[in-house]
Amino acid sequence: MNSSVTAAGADQTNGALSAGNEGARASVPVYKLIVATSIGNALEWYDLIVYGYFAVTISKLFFPAHDATVSLLMALGTFALSYLARPLGAFVLGAYADRSGRRASLMLSIAMMTVGTGLIAFMPTYAAIGVWAPIGIFLSRLLQGFSAGGEFGSSTAFLVEHVPNRPGFMSSWQFASQGASTLLASAFGAVLTGALTQPQLESWGWRIPFLFGMLVGPIGLYIRKYVDETPAFEHDVAHKRQAQVAGGEASQSPVREVLATQKSRLLVSIGALVLTTTANYMILYMPTYATKQLGLPPAQGYIATLVTGFVIMTLTPFVGHWSDKVGRIRIMLTAGALFFCTVYPAFAYMNAHASLLTMMVVMLWVGTLKAVYFAPIPALISSLFPTRTRATGMAVGYNLGTTIFGGFTPLAVAWLIASTGNKLAPGMYLMVGAVVSLTTLVIAKTRMGVR
Numbered sequence: 001m002n003s004s005v006t007a008a009g010a011d012q013t014n015g016a017l018s019a020g021n022e023g024a025r026a027s028v029p030v031y032k033l034i035v036a037t038s039i040g041n042a043l044e045w046y047d048l049i050v051y052g053y054f055a056v057t058i059s060k061l062f063f064p065a066h067d068a069t070v071s072l073l074m075a076l077g078t079f080a081l082s083y084l085a086r087p088l089g090a091f092v093l094g095a096y097a098d099r100s101g102r103r104a105s106l107m108l109s110i111a112m113m114t115v116g117t118g119l120i121a122f123m124p125t126y127a128a129i130g131v132w133a134p135i136g137i138f139l140s141r142l143l144q145g146f147s148a149g150g151e152f153g154s155s156t157a158f159l160v161e162h163v164p165n166r167p168g169f170m171s172s173w174q175f176a177s178q179g180a181s182t183l184l185a186s187a188f189g190a191v192l193t194g195a196l197t198q199p200q201l202e203s204w205g206w207r208i209p210f211l212f213g214m215l216v217g218p219i220g221l222y223i224r225k226y227v228d229e230t231p232a233f234e235h236d237v238a239h240k241r242q243a244q245v246a247g248g249e250a251s252q253s254p255v256r257e258v259l260a261t262q263k264s265r266l267l268v269s270i271g272a273l274v275l276t277t278t279a280n281y282m283i284l285y286m287p288t289y290a291t292k293q294l295g296l297p298p299a300q301g302y303i304a305t306l307v308t309g310f311v312i313m314t315l316t317p318f319v320g321h322w323s324d325k326v327g328r329i330r331i332m333l334t335a336g337a338l339f340f341c342t343v344y345p346a347f348a349y350m351n352a353h354a355s356l357l358t359m360m361v362v363m364l365w366v367g368t369l370k371a372v373y374f375a376p377i378p379a380l381i382s383s384l385f386p387t388r389t390r391a392t393g394m395a396v397g398y399n400l401g402t403t404i405f406g407g408f409t410p411l412a413v414a415w416l417i418a419s420t421g422n423k424l425a426p427g428m429y430l431m432v433g434a435v436v437s438l439t440t441l442v443i444a445k446t447r448m449g450v451r
Contacts, residue, residue: 093150114217153395172320179312269397271440
C-alpha cells in the first residue's frame with residue numbers, strides 16, 4: 001500500500017518535471033491560479049451557508065407546516081437530500097476533468113452552480129405557486145449539489161499540479177476561500193436580520209444574498225476562461241497518446257480504475273474528512289442553534305460565526321504552508337485530539353452562559369481547531385491519487401464524505417436535540433466525528449506511509 005502512495009507522488013513529480021519544460025506555462029502567476037480556483041469553491045460554500053443560515057425563513061416560505069419544528073426539519077431535509085446529487089456530480093465531472101482537462105470541468109461546474117443559485121433567488125414562494133415552490137427549491141439544490149460534486153477535485157488538482165512543490169500551501173486556499181464565504185454570508189445574515197423587520201426579511205430580504213451569489217458566478221467563469229491547463233495533465237495526455245500510437249491498450253476509465261484499484265485511498269479520503277465536514281456544517285447550523293436553543297437574537301448568531309469565518313480565512317494558508325514543511329498527519333492528529341477533548345465542554349459552557357461573548361469565544365476556538373485540521377487535507381488527498389485519476393478520486397472521496405457526514409449534519413443535530421432534549425448533542429456529534437477521523441489518520445500513517 002505504501003508503494004501505491006509513493007507511485008502517486010512519483011506521478012506528480014513527473015508532471016512537475018514536464019512543467020519545467022513548458023516555459024510560459026510554469027510562470028503563471030500564483031495569485032491568478034488561486035483566484036481562478038478559489039472563487040468557484042467560495043461560491044459553492046457561500047450558497048450552502050446562505051441556505052443554512054436562512055433555513056428558518058425558507059422553511060416558513062417554502063415548507064409551511066402547523067409545527068415550526070416540522071417545517072424547519074423539512075427545509076433542512078431538502079438541504080440534506082440535495083447532497084445525494086454530489087457523488088453523481090463527482091463521478092461525472094471528476095471523470096470529465098481527468099478526460100478533458102481540469103479547466104474544462106471548472107468552467108462547467110461554476111456555470112451550473114450559478115444557474116442553481118439564480119433559481120433559488122427568483123423562486124416564487126409556496127403562497128404564490130403552491131407545491132411547485134418546494135419542488136423548485138429541491139431541484140435547484142440538486143443542480144447546485146451536482147455542480148459542487150466536481151468542483152473540489154478539479155480545482156484542487158488544478159492547484160497542486162501547477163505548483164507541485166507547494167501542494168499544502170496552494171490547496172489550502174480551497175478552504176481559506178470557504179472561510180471568506182462564511183465571513184461574507186455571516187455579514188449578510190447579521191446586517192439583514194439586524195436592519196430589516198421580520199416581514200421585510202420574509203418578503204424580499206432573504207433573496208439578497210442569493211442574488212449576490214448569482215452575480216459572482218459570471219466573474220468566476222470569466223477568470224477561469226483565461227487560465228491554462230495544468231502541465232501535469234497535458235503530460236499525462238501526451239503519454240497516453242504515445243502509448244496508443246505504439247499499440248498499447250486504451251486507457252482505463254478513471255471511474256473504473258478508482259473503484260477497482262484505489263478503494264483504500266477513497267476510504268482514507270472519506271475518513272479523514274469526517275471531522276472537518278461535520279464541523280463545517282455544524283458552523284453552518286450555529287445561527288439556527290443560537291436562536292432555537294440559546295434564545296439569542298438572530299443577528300448575534302451571525303456575528304459569532306463571523307469570527308469563525310475570519311479565523312479560517314486567515315489561518316488556513318499559514319497552516320497549509322507549515323504542512324509542506326512538517327507533514328500533514330502530525331498537524332491533523334494534534335488538532336483532532338484537541339477537538340475531541342474540548343468541543344463538548346465548549347458547548348456545555350456556551351449553554352450554561354448563553355451570550356454573544358461566550359458564543360464568540362467558542363466559535364473562535366472551533367474555528368481555530370478547524371483551520372489547523374482543515375488546511376492539510378486537500379494536499380493529503382491529492383497525494384493519494386496519480387494524475388490520471390486525481391480529479392475523479394478526490395471528487396468522489398470528498399463528496400462521499402461530505403454527503404454522508406456533512407450534508408445530513410444540520411438535520412441530524414436538529415433531530416437529536418428535538419428527540420432527546422439534549423442541547424449538547426452538537427458536541428457529542430463532533431466527538432464521534434473526531435474518533436473516526438483520528439482512527440483513519442493513524443491507519444493511513446502506519447499502513448500506507450502517508451505523512
